[in-house]
Amino acid sequence: MLTIDELKSKSADRIGGLHSVLLAAANVLIQRCYARGISIVITQGMRTIAEQNALYAQGRTKKGSIVTNAKGGSSYHNYGLAMDFALLLPDGQNVSWDMNRDGNGDKLADWQEVVQEAKKLGLEWGGDWTSFKDYSHLQMAFGLTIAQLKEGQRPTAQQVKETLSRITGGEPEVNKDVEVTINLNGIKLTVGVLDNGTTYVPVRALAEALGAKVSYDPVSKTVNVVTV
Template sequence: MMLTLEQVKAKSAAHLSGLQPVIKDAATALIEFAYAHGVPIMITQGLRTIAEQDSLYAQGRTKPGQIVTNAKGGYSYHNFGVAIDFALLLPDGSVSWDTKRDGDGDGVADWSEVVADAKRLGWEWGGDWTSFKDLPHFQMDFGLSTADYRAGKRPTQAQLSTVVARVAKLQGEEEEAMTADEKKEFEELKVAVKERDGRIAALEARLNIDGKQTYAGGYDDAIKAAKAAGAIKTSADKSKLELNMIQMLYNLGLFNKEAK
């Protein structure tokens, strides 16, 4: 079942909470843009503490695993809440770093679509680096080095306002880009999905798939006979379809009708 946008955003919530407000808004916009283009994503890393960064730096050096960063604590933009890492979010809720995957079937790798959306929003992509390519990584450093951040420098209000304006402008363009026919199709799709979910829920209730429904009376004799014959041990998790089958077999005399 396709995840809703709210479900997709909820997957990233924990990793967005420590980001600088403007960066958080830009990351949320990236999630929304990617989803609108058929590519659900999850933010897997946001703010990292110095200790977390040092632990990550040790991986592949003094700790088991592959080297995943060249930055010690205080030398990564993650430590200052202006960087994120992402992964593709699959329908079953798991994540993938497959850069060639084309989950929406449009002939373009999902990863490339996310990168394109990110660059439109003003994110710098780690995949463009020459010395150490970091394909899941995006950052907005505002022209400041990590040394500047360590020294207490921060983006100016004008720089932050520029990002806010860019995100707002692109969000407006995204909304306008949808034609009247596309909007109609989208609304029809939402209705169809809602109706489908309702049918699935009704079917689950009818078949007692979740095991929560109970059916009082009407099957007592058949159930007792089936238990006595060793055909079943309990009726607690039986669907109505199964109970009807037990009743039919009982009516055909295949169980001991005298069992009480």
């Protein structure tokens, strides 16, 4: 199983151009889903006008299926305010858009669990749109329309501050500078972090290595570890 840092590295190249709030949201979303036993990758972040026009042409003037109704400049992706995600499969390489997959075995579709966590962060989901649903799409518009963004309007400093506070919980993040190796019987198992005398370790990696089963109850927000 990948460590959280290894998982985040798979999305790093695609989230670099995002607005600072979306960048924070992407990292927190990846981390929260990981805690629920779900690995996700961000497949698309900032998109240039040219890239948007190329996508718009697909299924119209180019071969393929129509994937967007937005021309260049008419997508929140073009302003760094949107991102797309997919589920990362256990091999750590391939991704899935299977919305019914239950990889963590908690009897809830992984996709919907990701959406739940995204909405908690204030992100809008393309699956809620009334027309041309985009199930992998997440965005944060800050109340701005595409027309306003085209005119040059952007989120205010106060909006950015308040939203970042909500995403981070208003609390300092765990200091990840002190990385520690977790060995099991002398063999490296995973990587954790040491912060102010407390060692943080991925519970699933440790528990399953010890022969236990891990599940998550989203209602009570409880991680259950059952020894076999």
